[in-house]
Amino acid sequence: MEEGSLLQKVLERQGQEDFSSTKGGEQNVLVLDLFSLQLGQNQQENLLCLAELAYQCNQFLQSKTYLWHVGGDGPVFGVRAGSDGIPHLRAYCEYGPNVQDEWAAIDFMFQLSQEIDHDLAISCWDVDDGQVILIQTADVLPGWLDEDPSDIHRYACFIRNGLLQLLQHPHISLPDSIRKLRSQKNQAYSSHPAIQKSIHRWLDTNRKQALTQKTPFVVPRKIATMMRTRPDLVHAAIQAFCKNIEEAPPSILHHEDWVWTTHELARTNYAMARTMLSKEWESPEFLPRLPIEVKRFKRQCAMEATPHLKHAVQLGVRLVVGFEYLARSKLGPLSMDERIAHWCRLERDCPPSNPTSWILESLKQGPNHSTVDLSYILKCPVYPQERGFPTLYSKYDVSMQQQVLNAQREVDENEDFPRPLPSQIDDESWLDLSDTKGVSSSDDLDGMISKFQNFMAQPSGPEGVTTTSSADTSIELRPRVFMNILHRVLMGEKLSFPRSDAYFYSEDYDLMEQDEAENEPDGAMKGLMVRISTQRLKRHIDFDSIAHYITCPLVWKDAMDAELKGKSESRELDPINGPDGESVGDDEEGFVKNAHLLNNLLQSIEASEGTAGPAVNMLNEMNTSGDLL
Helix, strand or coil: CCHHHHHHHHHHHCCCCCCCCCCCCCCCEEEEEEEECCCCCCHHHHHHHHHHHHHHHHHHHHCCCCCCCCCCCCCCCEEEECCCCCEEEEEEEECCCCHHHHHHHHHHHHHHHHHCCCCEEEEEEECCCECHHHHHCHHHCCHHHHCCCCCCCCCCEEEECCEEEECCCCCCCHHHHHHHHHHCCCCCCCCCHHHHHHHHHHHHHHHHCCCEEEEEEEEEHHHHHHHHHCCHHHHHHHHHHHHCCCCCCCCCCCCCCEEEEEEEEEHHHHHHHHHECCCCCCCCCCCCCCCHHHHHHHHHHCCCCCHHHCCHHHHHHHHHHHHHHHHHCCCCCCCHHHHHHHHHHHHHHCCCCCCCCHHHHHHHHCCCCCCCCCHHHHHCCCCCCCCCCCCCCCCCCCCHHHHHHHHHHCCCCCCCCCCCCHHHCCCCCCCCCCCCCCECCCCCHHHHHHHHHHHHCCCEECCEECCCCCCCCCCCCCHHHHHHHHHHHHCCCCCCCCECCCCCEHHHHHHHHHHHHHCCCCCCCCCCCCCCCCHHHHHHCCHHHHHHHHCCCCCCCHHHHHHHHHHHHHCCCCCCECCCCCECCCCCCCHHHHHHHHHHHHHHHHHHCCCCCHHHHHHHHCCCCCCCC
């Protein structure tokens, strides 16, 4: 190993993009930056201290039994130095669709800052949302945080000694924030108890809601054994299946000795394994060519007596395919030359820079003669080249392909795998797929609009919209308007429509004017003849107002006149006496019809029993007072 060749590699990488930055366009990633507030001016001591600190932090995270979405070790710390030249630790939490991982990582950072015997300041930055901790505690934040909307507070929020510490300084830079944190060493870490209480309450809630799913699988014996000995690889295999789902599935006919087993998955991974679709995997029930023995398990899963095993074969096959992708992957650690070149680059980036590389000098002396212990340095991850390696810490020196092959060799032929009982399986009623065929990336807006049009075209009755599949009318929806309404509803925004008054929208009046143009009335109805002597009616009803209301051409149309006329002629009324008791003759034109109308009004009032009804509403519009009953 020659010094010149290694330094040449470092120089070639000087002009390249910062290795530790997140990849362009990457989403759903939480960046964890850990700064030591005890570093001095000696570069060698600082890097050695950070390498050992990374080992301690990774051991702490490995002691947790949390099921990470990407599987493997989850977030792993490595040493980094950005353009500002401040060496620190960085880890990535790629939480994907499972946002619970993000808050679990933040929860562990609060615990880590208390358990590690070191003065640490930890920053948690979401590449999509920014300061997620400030977003979650927005209701209790001090007002000065909102004084400048352009300030994203990238280096104003840190976790320190189990508390959240805010730095009140507009657009503070990383070097300034580190200096300010060090100057506050003997001061209180935070003066905002409401913020501490709010964030810890949220973390407690997230911790209690960590949802998992115990589910059955039908897999080869060697994979069933690996699921027990290396449970960290199960989620990694599911993610490998989902990432390669567009490819033609590899053959699994060479697998034999299939058995029953159960495993506990995070619900997000379970849902992905159950529902992910593509052109190759066209439905959740799709299966590639199977060994003959698997068909026997398939028949058992289809029995009515074993509904809890219904999806065991499909889940097992997808998991086996995922392990096939892992076994073929080229994921693995960097070579020793590449790792040394990375640390030489850190030497040059971290002040004060030395003319010679002490790392190279120590390696040339050999492990038995070197005065510097490089064991922690050689174990540290190198970002971002090794970011996709699920077991970046626990198996940093073994490729993923070799890990899968080694785990499959550890098979106990005598181990018993009985058929799972219903009590060993969790119910999946929370995963409602009754109206869908699965999750697919091919869904588009046209299908959504088409379904909504079909819904709107259904006839509506007293019980709501019926479920009949045929409709007489075709409703045309404007896609832009529909998507605008849908977006506002999903985002919780208030919908606003133009109103002409407190009762109707402008569209209602447009329709009314259109109807009037098509069915213009012949004229107002004849004046209402009030010749009934009943004192009850005189006491409660203003007949002049009723006459004016009824003769309004906007209310009574020709169709209503014709309907009333037909009903009046089809019914006979008893003779009605006038105010003086004298009989009313037939020569009084229209009297019978109007009396019939008033009689119907009274019947409507009595039938409503004081509640809302046609006649009651009509009288309320005329401000009629008194007890109508």
